[in-house]
Amino acid sequence: MKEFELENGELVVLQVRKHWFVFVLELLPYAIAVIFPFVLPKLSEIIVPMGQYLEFASFSSPLYSTALGIWLLVVWTSAWGAFTRYFLNVWVLTTQRIITIKQRNFFNREVAGLLLTRVQDVSTNVSGLLPSLVGYGNIKVQTAGAEIHFTIRDIPHPAIMRDLIFKYIPEEDSEITGV
Amino acid sequence: MPTGVSFGILFKFTLYIVIIFWAIYTVIVIYHWLKYSHGSWVAYPAIVTHLGVSLVLILFAFYGAFII
Numbered sequence: 166m167k168e169f170e171l172e173n174g175e176l177v178v179l180q181v182r183k184h185w186f187v188f189v190l191e192l193l194p195y196a197i198a199v200i201f202p203f204v205l206p207k208l209s210e211i212i213v214p215m216g217q218y219l220e221f222a223s224f225s226s227p228l229y230s231t232a233l234g235i236w237l238l239v240v241w242t243s244a245w246g247a248f249t250r251y252f253l254n255v256w257v258l259t260t261q262r263i264i265t266i267k268q269r270n271f272f273n274r275e276v277a278g279l280l281l282t283r284v285q286d287v288s289t290n291v292s293g294l295l296p297s298l299v300g301y302g303n304i305k306v307q308t309a310g311a312e313i314h315f316t317i318r319d320i321p322h323p324a325i326m327r328d329l330i331f332k333y334i335p336e337e338d339s340e341i342t343g344v
Numbered sequence: 345m346p347t348g349v350s351f352g353i354l355f356k357f358t359l360y361i362v363i364i365f366w367a368i369y370t371v372i373v374i375y376h377w378l379k380y381s382h383g384s385w386v387a388y389p390a391i392v393t394h395l396g397v398s399l400v401l402i403l404f405a406f407y408g409a410f411i412i
Contacts, residue, residue, distance in 0.1 A: 226408075228351055228408065229408070230404065231355045231356075231408035232355060232408075233405075233408075234405025234408060235355075235359055235405050238402060241398065241401060242366055242370070245373065245394045249390070252381065252390070253377075253380050253381065266380075268380070271372050271373065
């Protein structure tokens with residue numbers, strides 16, 4: 166890890182990203198955009214006012230091939246950008262800290278850490294049909310004192326992450342939190 | 345359409361503009377993969393797949409553009 170230095174004796178326990186299903190849902194608009202130009206020639210046959218574009222909206226038309234190529238290139242590149250942002254957003258649990266790495270946009274990256282000694286409470290929230298079926302949800306980590314809380318969204322099996330956080334909270338704090 | 349400008353010329357021009365933007369965007373995203381993926385094995389297949397698929401689509405678009 167180059168973006169944060171591990172302390173002496175600190176080990177990476179778990180590294181998580183959003184659940185893959187959430188990413189697939191984010192890809193839906195791109196999938197619709199890919200299908201659209203293939204449906205367009207059929208639509209121009211069915212819908213009467215579009216009939217004048219029938220000659221253009223045909224796969225045998227060079228003009229349509231160029232337009233299709235441009236369209237698919239734009240959609241593909243955008244989807245690849247979305248995958249990149251998905252992959253570069255990550256949460257890391259170490260034996261001492263929770264580190265969040267947020268790639269909001271390109272050239273807009275945020276790395277923040279929270280010491281486990283400051284953790285007061287950890288709660289999970291799996292809400293809705295799809296999260297319950299597929300198995301993803303949120304974790305809310307609350308700290309003592311400054312009322313800072315830290316939310317990790319849409320990760321797979323949040324209960325496992327919560328248990329691991331509790332496991333690595335140092336003993337003296339465990340007594341305070343009752344863990 | 346303005347006099348003397350055909351759809352063919354307009355599409356070719358659009359194709360060149362899109363390719364310039366694609367090249368800039370691709371360089372930026374590859375930079376992010378190489379710098380921030382922490383040496384993950386996913387980085388290189390992701391970059392190669394993007395370049396491969398993009399090349400096919402660019403050739404497809406050019407194929408139409410050269411027939412126009």
